Amino acid sequence: MIPESQLVAMSMTNYDQFLSENKISSDRQKTDMVKRVGDKIAIAVAEYMEQNGLSSRIQNYAWEFNLVDEDVPNAWCMPGGKVVVYTGILPYTQTEAGLAVVMGHEIAHAIARHGNERMSQAILIETGGLALATAVDSKPEETKGLFMMAYGVGASVGISLPYSRSHETEADKLGLIFMAMAGYNPQEAVDFWGRMAQSGGQKPPEFLSTHPSDQTRIADLTAFMPEAIKYYKK
Numbered sequence: 001m002i003p004e005s006q007l008v009a010m011s012m013t014n015y016d017q018f019l020s021e022n023k024i025s026s027d028r029q030k031t032d033m034v035k036r037v038g039d040k041i042a043i044a045v046a047e048y049m050e051q052n053g054l055s056s057r058i059q060n061y062a063w064e065f066n067l068v069d070e071d072v073p074n075a076w077c078m079p080g081g082k083v084v085v086y087t088g089i090l091p092y093t094q095t096e097a098g099l100a101v102v103m104g105h106e107i108a109h110a111i112a113r114h115g116n117e118r119m120s121q122a123i124l125i126e127t128g129g130l131a132l133a134t135a136v137d138s139k140p141e142e143t144k145g146l147f148m149m150a151y152g153v154g155a156s157v158g159i160s161l162p163y164s165r166s167h168e169t170e171a172d173k174l175g176l177i178f179m180a181m182a183g184y185n186p187q188e189a190v191d192f193w194g195r196m197a198q199s200g201g202q203k204p205p206e207f208l209s210t211h212p213s214d215q216t217r218i219a220d221l222t223a224f225m226p227e228a229i230k231y232y233k234k
């Protein structure tokens, strides 16, 4: 895998650039909610990592939470804790706890370094195994494109990939723990994915109903719920 510190460095640049090129929501209330949920989950993550002797994994995180005004049901987290939620997912999240489901899930992908795995594979395939720093220097645009794809940022421009089934399952479980520790009822996740399942229309790969199927996901979440409830700080 690529050293995580290199990807964190890349995310600082790419996140700022993304924000400068996209419309940040001017809705004060919704923006505050995104930042509030993010702050609570960040505290929960720090606590969880400390309990598991993994604090070094987030030592160079500089959390940031932004709401982007775009009608696409999506969200993502770059390494280093750079999070974007799109306004288009709020009709599905509905409540603050619903938003915590989504943000917990996306943050879990970053904490579990799923993007790193995808980025490492992509660099290997697309550049024949160049070191990341070399790839950044010699093919900056291509490398940036791979980065955006690996972290699910490209959804709205059609270059995103679904995470693998095992990544999804891990992010679901870890996400439930994070939201529960942050004070949100993890049971809300079942309701959120139920709403996703009922909705038709175009969804980005991260929220495709076929991956895993909504039924499988909801069954898995329900099976894990007794464990998640143990972390729930009411």
Ligand SMILES: [Zn+2]
Pocket (backbone or CB within 6 Å): 105, 109, 163, 167, 168, 171, 206
């Ligand atoms: Zn996911």
